[in-house]
Amino acid sequence: MRHHIVHAGWLTAxxxxxxxxxxxxxxxxxxxxxxxxxWSCF
Structure with missing residues (x-):
């Protein structure tokens, strides 16, 4: 179950x-x- 939540998080990101x-x-x-x-910072 945790794998699906992590996978959904990466997909959303x-x-x-x-x-x-x-x-x-x-x-x-x-x-x-x-x-x-x-560019103006340099």
Whole structure:
């Protein structure tokens, strides 16, 4: 039973990451702003 819960947790985490990547591709201006902010630190 515990194996199924752990497997479901990893599956949920993977789907959340894929959803986040898809959201970034839908709004590329957000990604450009984020990269500009990170680049300004250097």
């Amino acid at each position: 993977a789907l959340a990451v894929l959803g986040g990547v898809f959201a970034l591709y839908v709004h590329p201006d957000f990604l450009v702003t984020l990269v500009d902010q990170i």
